[in-house]
Amino acid sequence: MDILFVDRLLQIGDLFQRDMARAFAGTDLTPTRVHLLWVLQHSGPSTQQTLATLCEVTPRNITGLVDALERSGHVRRTPHPTDRRAVLVELTDDAKATMARMQEEHAELNASLLEAVAPEDRPALERGLTAVATHLERLVHAATNDTAPATPTTPPTPTAPDTPATP
Amino acid sequence: MDILFVDRLLQIGDLFQRDMARAFAGTDLTPTRVHLLWVLQHSGPSTQQTLATLCEVTPRNITGLVDALERSGHVRRTPHPTDRRAVLVELTDDAKATMARMQEEHAELNASLLEAVAPEDRPALERGLTAVATHLERLVHAATNDTAPATPTTPPTPTAPDTPATP
DNA sequence: TATTGTTATACTCTATAACTATA
DNA sequence: TATAGTTATAGAGTATAACAATA
Structure with a gap:
């Protein structure tokens, strides 16, 4: 991958x-x-x-x-x-x-x-996304409510990095 | 579901x-x-x-x-x-x-x-997300570049609708 | 003449605080 | 006194247009 x-x-x-x-x-x-x-x-x-x-x-x-x-x-x-x-x-x-x-x-x-999406992949995809959403929700909630030590972080749209600079 | x-x-x-x-x-x-x-x-x-x-x-x-x-x-x-x-x-x-x-x-x-995510679901999940991303990218590109008839639309965060009003 | 960055201006989304009219 | 909505003010992100210095 x-x-x-x-x-x-x-x-x-x-x-x-x-x-x-x-x-x-x-x-x-x-x-x-x-x-x-x-x-x-x-x-x-x-x-x-x-x-x-x-x-x-x-x-x-x-x-x-x-x-x-x-x-x-x-x-x-x-x-x-x-x-x-x-x-x-x-x-x-x-x-x-x-x-x-x-x-x-x-x-x-x-x-x-x-x-x-290939039909045979759909069930696993839905299960997987549900698991991810649940996990993320727990992360955000834990950090927001429970005055937790604020585990950082998700960089915003880290897409397409390897573009060269122009200096 | x-x-x-x-x-x-x-x-x-x-x-x-x-x-x-x-x-x-x-x-x-x-x-x-x-x-x-x-x-x-x-x-x-x-x-x-x-x-x-x-x-x-x-x-x-x-x-x-x-x-x-x-x-x-x-x-x-x-x-x-x-x-x-x-x-x-x-x-x-x-x-x-x-x-x-x-x-x-x-x-x-x-x-x-x-x-x-359950280990046996991971391959299908990755395949599915890749397919979704590819499809979405085609949609956005088609609409952005090719002066297409602008197929609307994705509502922003339509999460949690069924909350009652207070009138 | 074209490009790099900035000033000037404006609009949207967002928040807090103070105020008015009502409950 | 507390609540619903507004005015006042401010900051972030975004854009266009005009202008400076430099290529």
Whole structure:
């Protein structure tokens, strides 16, 4: 084998990010904003506090994202029926259609990726990835919560090193 | 199976990012800066133009990153021996040591992840991931270069949808 | 004239802290 | 008093465009 196992995983993560960035280029959408739309699609109309929790960002950040998505016509702020401090953020009909399409394409991507793998390798692949995810989750959790000695580290996208310099 | 194959891959990518963010929290380092250090470690002293190409960002961006890394003592700007317009950016001794340690830990992480997978599943896992990476690379390339009809899309971290809202 | 790096400007994502309006 | 959302401020990453010094 030529490439480290962990580097292959990092490479795949990187390719996903490129694919996303490319898909939204030229629109008002960004990966972060689409993430919020995605959350909204699954949670239904929600307060900004709820969205902040689900997206794991600060409420202040949600304000900005919702501002942008409201300007671009993807979401709407409506008054909360019982709490006059709060607002409900909800998808517009256009955005609902967009997200439904996106979810379909997501399923298609899933199918096309699976097809790229030899059928007899698929079970082991799924088992292996599950094991890796579990292991990683334990690592991150251990380091984050348990005030552990912070075992470093994963270098960001260490892909393609051996390119020569130009000095 | 409960979770989509593609979602498992996205989840793993997300966990890697969390691990990184956590590892550098509280230092002057960030994932982007470490990426630049990583590139420097493999390319050796390089001009900022070269770094811009290798990191796939604009030269202007490299100026800012090198400024920050120079302030924190990780890199040094030295005059280019033959071209007085250019500078060579190189790692300080401290940073060299840091990066060597990071590379070791990277190898250790690779080993610990492999150990988490049943030995009989490893060959299929590696074959499967290679196939997935190849497929993804073709998708991204096709869409990026060949002015293709831009097949969308991968939603960003669609993990954990079924959390109820708070309206 | 073309290239290297920088200044100038701007936008997105992110965070903390202080403030307003409501519970 | 506590909560929901906002304003104010700040820093990181990113980009384009204009400009300097040098090839």
